[in-house]
Amino acid sequence: MSVFSTLGISASALTAERLRMDVVAANLANVDTTRTASGEVYYRKEVVFRPLENGGVKATAVFEDRTTPTRLVYQPEHPDADARGMVEYPNVVLVNEMVDLMAANRAYQANITALNATKEIMSRAINIGR
DSSP states (O other): OOHHHHHHHHHHHHHHHHHHHHHHHHHHHTTTOOOOTTSSOOOOEEEEEEEOTTSOEEEEEEEEOOSSOOEEEEOTTSTTOOTTSEEEEOSOOHHHHHHHHHHHHHHHHHHHHHHHHHHHHHHHHHHHTO
16 A cells, blocks of 8 residues: 555545534534425435445435434424424434534544644655655
């Protein structure tokens, strides 16, 4: 494995983890969104990663989690309440989103550390010849 492929691996992971953090941020921003532009409740989104042949990683899809149930809250005064007075809220759980955000942040930081270590190795290798 060359030094340059190591840089590519770290760069691909940084891109993927940045997308993951963006998706988590969107989930957190929509925690109380009862109706989207399509007229339905917001569903939590998740990112799917796949390994690349060169050792990197790529985000291949962002999908809606429709397996986790949404929250029903009794609020008869809410404009989106049904006939029983129940409002359907997103399936976003703040604690889970914060855990995902911290994991993505740690992975991002780890890849920055790996990238900086690779740059330092390259710099020292160049200085050997001087």
